[in-house]
Amino acid sequence: MTLTGQSLVAGQWLGQGEHGEFHAFSPAQNTPLATRFFNIGAVELTAAVNAAQDAFLEYRKTTYAQRADFLDCIATHILALGDNLLEQTQLETNLPFARLQGERMRTVNQLKAFANALRENPESPLGLKLVDEADPTRAPMAKPHTELNYLPLGPVAVFGASNFPYAFSTLGGDTAAALAAGCPVIVKNHTAHPGTGELMARAVLAAIKECAMPLGVFAMVQSKAYDISHQLVAAPQIKAVGFTGSFNVASMLQDTIAKREEPIPFYGELGSINPQIILPNKASKEAKGIAQSLCQSMLMGNGQFCTSPGLWLVPTGCDELETEVADNICRSVSDTLLTPGIVNTFKHQINQRVELADVSLLGKGMLEQDFHANAHVFACSADSYLTTPQLHEEVFGPAALIVRYDSEQQLMMVINQLEGQLTASIHGTDNDLTQAEPIIEALQYKVGRLIKNQMPTGVEVCGSMNHGGPFPSSTDIRSTSVGTNAMLRFMRPICYQA
Amino acid sequence: MTLTGQSLVAGQWLGQGEHGEFHAFSPAQNTPLATRFFNIGAVELTAAVNAAQDAFLEYRKTTYAQRADFLDCIATHILALGDNLLEQTQLETNLPFARLQGERMRTVNQLKAFANALRENPESPLGLKLVDEADPTRAPMAKPHTELNYLPLGPVAVFGASNFPYAFSTLGGDTAAALAAGCPVIVKNHTAHPGTGELMARAVLAAIKECAMPLGVFAMVQSKAYDISHQLVAAPQIKAVGFTGSFNVASMLQDTIAKREEPIPFYGELGSINPQIILPNKASKEAKGIAQSLCQSMLMGNGQFCTSPGLWLVPTGCDELETEVADNICRSVSDTLLTPGIVNTFKHQINQRVELADVSLLGKGMLEQDFHANAHVFACSADSYLTTPQLHEEVFGPAALIVRYDSEQQLMMVINQLEGQLTASIHGTDNDLTQAEPIIEALQYKVGRLIKNQMPTGVEVCGSMNHGGPFPSSTDIRSTSVGTNAMLRFMRPICYQA
Numbered sequence: 004m005t006l007t008g009q010s011l012v013a014g015q016w017l018g019q020g021e022h023g024e025f026h027a028f029s030p031a032q033n034t035p036l037a038t039r040f041f042n043i044g045a046v047e048l049t050a051a052v053n054a055a056q057d058a059f060l061e062y063r064k065t066t067y068a069q070r071a072d073f074l075d076c077i078a079t080h081i082l083a084l085g086d087n088l089l090e091q092t093q094l095e096t097n098l099p100f101a102r103l104q105g106e107r108m109r110t111v112n113q114l115k116a117f118a119n120a121l122r123e124n125p126e127s128p129l130g131l132k133l134v135d136e137a138d139p140t141r142a143p144m145a146k147p148h149t150e151l152n153y154l155p156l157g158p159v160a161v162f163g164a165s166n167f168p169y170a171f172s173t174l175g176g177d178t179a180a181a182l183a184a185g186c187p188v189i190v191k192n193h194t195a196h197p198g199t200g201e202l203m204a205r206a207v208l209a210a211i212k213e214c215a216m217p218l219g220v221f222a223m224v225q226s227k228a229y230d231i232s233h234q235l236v237a238a239p240q241i242k243a244v245g246f247t248g249s250f251n252v253a254s255m256l257q258d259t260i261a262k263r264e265e266p267i268p269f270y271g272e273l274g275s276i277n278p279q280i281i282l283p284n285k286a287s288k289e290a291k292g293i294a295q296s297l298c299q300s301m302l303m304g305n306g307q308f309c310t311s312p313g314l315w316l317v318p319t320g321c322d323e324l325e326t327e328v329a330d331n332i333c334r335s336v337s338d339t340l341l342t343p344g345i346v347n348t349f350k351h352q353i354n355q356r357v358e359l360a361d362v363s364l365l366g367k368g369m370l371e372q373d374f375h376a377n378a379h380v381f382a383c384s385a386d387s388y389l390t391t392p393q394l395h396e397e398v399f400g401p402a403a404l405i406v407r408y409d410s411e412q413q414l415m416m417v418i419n420q421l422e423g424q425l426t427a428s429i430h431g432t433d434n435d436l437t438q439a440e441p442i443i444e445a446l447q448y449k450v451g452r453l454i455k456n457q458m459p460t461g462v463e464v465c466g467s468m469n470h471g472g473p474f475p476s477s478t479d480i481r482s483t484s485v486g487t488n489a490m491l492r493f494m495r496p497i498c499y500q501a
Numbered sequence: 502m503t504l505t506g507q508s509l510v511a512g513q514w515l516g517q518g519e520h521g522e523f524h525a526f527s528p529a530q531n532t533p534l535a536t537r538f539f540n541i542g543a544v545e546l547t548a549a550v551n552a553a554q555d556a557f558l559e560y561r562k563t564t565y566a567q568r569a570d571f572l573d574c575i576a577t578h579i580l581a582l583g584d585n586l587l588e589q590t591q592l593e594t595n596l597p598f599a600r601l602q603g604e605r606m607r608t609v610n611q612l613k614a615f616a617n618a619l620r621e622n623p624e625s626p627l628g629l630k631l632v633d634e635a636d637p638t639r640a641p642m643a644k645p646h647t648e649l650n651y652l653p654l655g656p657v658a659v660f661g662a663s664n665f666p667y668a669f670s671t672l673g674g675d676t677a678a679a680l681a682a683g684c685p686v687i688v689k690n691h692t693a694h695p696g697t698g699e700l701m702a703r704a705v706l707a708a709i710k711e712c713a714m715p716l717g718v719f720a721m722v723q724s725k726a727y728d729i730s731h732q733l734v735a736a737p738q739i740k741a742v743g744f745t746g747s748f749n750v751a752s753m754l755q756d757t758i759a760k761r762e763e764p765i766p767f768y769g770e771l772g773s774i775n776p777q778i779i780l781p782n783k784a785s786k787e788a789k790g791i792a793q794s795l796c797q798s799m800l801m802g803n804g805q806f807c808t809s810p811g812l813w814l815v816p817t818g819c820d821e822l823e824t825e826v827a828d829n830i831c832r833s834v835s836d837t838l839l840t841p842g843i844v845n846t847f848k849h850q851i852n853q854r855v856e857l858a859d860v861s862l863l864g865k866g867m868l869e870q871d872f873h874a875n876a877h878v879f880a881c882s883a884d885s886y887l888t889t890p891q892l893h894e895e896v897f898g899p900a901a902l903i904v905r906y907d908s909e910q911q912l913m914m915v916i917n918q919l920e921g922q923l924t925a926s927i928h929g930t931d932n933d934l935t936q937a938e939p940i941i942e943a944l945q946y947k948v949g950r951l952i953k954n955q956m957p958t959g960v961e962v963c964g965s966m967n968h969g970g971p972f973p974s975s976t977d978i979r980s981t982s983v984g985t986n987a988m989l990r991f992m993r994p995i996c997y998q999a
């Protein structure tokens with residue numbers, strides 16, 4: 004499928020390279036790909052923002068049923084891209100075909116879930132409308148009729164993730180939620196999979212035309228220049244920002260957003276080490292099973308899931324568990340990561356850990372190619388963990404740290420020192436869990452999702468899901484990026500009084 | 502009732518003047534009051550913050566029923582202060598006794614409304630819990646059991662308003678909502694009514710003891726030094742800020758908050774001119790009635806309500822309406838405003854308007870004392886309004902501006918140029934309202950509450966209320982400061998998965 008390398012602005016494909024260009028990269032071949040992608044210019048970005056604002060005046064008037072049809076239509080056009088989409092994404096990410104098929108289905112289902120939610124409650128988001136009836140006889144003042152409903156915020160800027168090229172990217176959760184809410188979207192496409200972004204934008208454009216939506220309701224801009232991102236979030240017409248990516252990029256965008264005259268929500272999803280707490284009885288009774296599950300969950304997507312378990316809290320002396328971990332890790336085979344930059348950072352962090360005196364390397368996987376990342380599991384005592392801030396950092400890729408605790412008290416100290424996390428799991432027998440109630444009480448204040456006896460990878464798309472957690476895992480703890488409640492992050496209440 | 506002039510920190514009354522002192526002011530006498538209030542020091546404020554964090558570890562575990570009892574108990578102790586409270590507040594604010602009685606009742610009812618909401622839904626705030634059942638048979642992956650609920654954010658800083666010494670101040674909406682949510686509160690008391698704040702703090706302390714709540718769950722600090730406010734919102738333990746006050750103070754606090762490592766919600770309620778749109782048929786058929794209602798609403802509390810109607814959009818040529826307005830305003834009697842600073846600003850703004858070439862003074866009230874503020878109503882054409890940004894500013898006090906529009910198109914231009922507002926009202930006959938549908942559609946995006954044929958003053962405390970609006974009327978459009986939904990501003994979602 005021929006790619007233009009251009010940006011989609013108000014239904015037009017723009018960009019000829021006058022503002023520079025970039026190439027995608029093949030992680031599998033460790034070489035740049037041939038297609039040129041053209042940086043969008045400041046003038047064209049302004050046009051996209053203006054078109055989004057114009058489109059908002061129309062799009063906000065659409066009925067929930069019309070929006071639902073539009074979302075379904077986008078889903079249909081994603082599927083109509085067929086294997087071309089999967090092949091392009093595999094080229095750009097080296098993620099396995101089956102994984103990409105699964106993620107595409109999840110992305111399509113996400114659009115449909117919002118569509119269904121809109122149809123089920125055609126008068127207010129998720130049926131949240133509240134009415135208080137008038138009482139003209141009330142003394143000393145008559146009671147008015149008041150009705151609480153929700154309005155879309157306005158045009159939304161979305162920054163896609165590298166690690167989920169479908170589900171958290173161009174047409175991922177934030178885009179689907181914003182369109183469901185009645186907000187136009189401008190996506191700054193991730194430069195690691197620009198071709199995927201272009202194909203996805205084609206799917207939306209086809210749906211826009213089929214559903215006769217305003218052309219400015221969706222734009223996709225390509226650029227490797229940071230100033231474009233900052234121009235986008237600084238634009239007065241933009242009323243919210245969705246972001247999935249690194250802490251550093253998020254901080255820079257947040258600084259720009261803080262300088263705006265009008266404060267707007269910034270929904271940044273950053274990083275998380277997703278602690279796994281193995282309680283004593285579980286650790287001794289199911290040592291092998293737990294060890295295998297931990298390794299399997301961590302190795303999923305070569306450790307590049309936002310919910311990848313990076314910290315395993317295990318009672319001191321669980322030799323069987325640790326041996327099984329070491330065996331599993333040593334048998335694991337290396338693979339590429341999403342970008343060469345991610346591989347470099349991973350290797351740098353691994354080397355740092357190797358050099359730490361109080362940390363031992365429990366096992367590492369086979370390294371098949373120099374440009375691959377192979378799995379590493381380290382281990383240290385809780386005392387070392389508590390006194391070594393470097394060990395609290397996320398290592399993005401196939402790595403985990405076993406922290407051995409001697410007592411419930413020491414476990415509590417580690418939990419109290421944790422930064423905010425997307426998720427944590429607590430693995431225990433019924434007895435364990437009863438005894439660990441104070442641990443669980445404390446742990447819930449550190450996470451957005453608290454899991455019992457399950458691995459954190461695999462985020463269910465449903466009404467009761469919450470994806471997002473205390474800072475620094477998210478920049479706004481009050482909102483989920485997954486599940487139908489996510490549309491509320493792009494809406495706000497209004498009271499109608501009569 | 503003897504006042505200590507001190508701050509309440511972890512159950513102790515602190516401060517002897519070692520960090521400076523200040524006096525309250527009698528607006529009625531135009532002189533400072535005798536009682537000395539002692540600025541709290543940085544060390545004592547840190548103690549309050551630490552005590553709030555310690556208290557959070559206990560308070561967050563209380564059941565909803567326990568919190569409800571605590572709120573009811575606070576309400577009881579407010580009433581137990583008796584007329585002493587009303588007298589102290591009248592001394593400090595010169596608000597009429599009957600008005601203060603009403604506001605006290607509203608404040609007490611607000612606490613009880615949260616208490617009732619907690620009792621009605623003892624398992625999740627306002628019954629928002631969502632459950633998705635497990636499905637172990639689902640292919641390819643078993644579906645987990647997930648349950649969405651809400652946790653309190655942590656210690657909250659509250660900055661009270663000058664204009665509602667009860668309902669939006671020490672024990673006002675934000676404090677009640679935060680305590681209902683499970684969050685300890687540190688109130689920076691408003692320096693215009695410090696004695697009122699001290700009495701209110703006594704009521705909470707009595708309730709804390711009676712209900713055996715942790716002492717750090719509520720602190721009230723007195724200070725005229727700005728750095729104390731900044732220290733408070735910068736403290737890492739503080740997880741949200743509620744503020745009612747001026748744009749300038751809010752901007753400074755927002756800057757400090759933006760420098761925090763962890764972003765936190767800042768719920769600032771700033772200013773609003775609350776536009777009143779009088780449609781043609783209504784203006785001609787009910788000229789006198791509308792004019793009287795507008796004047797009455799604007800004069801309420803001498804123009805110091807946050808929902809005071811400051812901009813009246815009236816069809817050109819409504820002589821009867823304008824004459825009636827002029828008559829009402831000219832008959833009105835001056836009174837003090839809440840502080841000498843507010844009087845000065847008011848007079849300065851009035852003088853600026855008087856000097857504008859395109860603006861005429863329709864009428865002004867009698868000025869009984871030099872230090873009073875008397876009502877002023879100005880008038881200008883829509884063209885002048887559109888081209889004179891100075892006229893878009895809020896004048897806090899008894900002032901309004903009539904803007905005469907020639908056509909629906911011109912009315913739409915004015916609405917499109919409006920900044921965000923807490924409220925707007927549209928006054929029309931059924932015919933008017935049908936014809937004005939595009940106006941109403943546009944207007945709702947400018948306001949937090951859209952009112953038909955009623956005045957904006959008087960905010961109903963109920964589940965479907967929304968108080969807060971687009972910037973600059975509020976700094977966070979996603980949340981209400983009035984009504985039971987307000988407790989959600991101090992909570993955040995969590996998913997429990999098993």
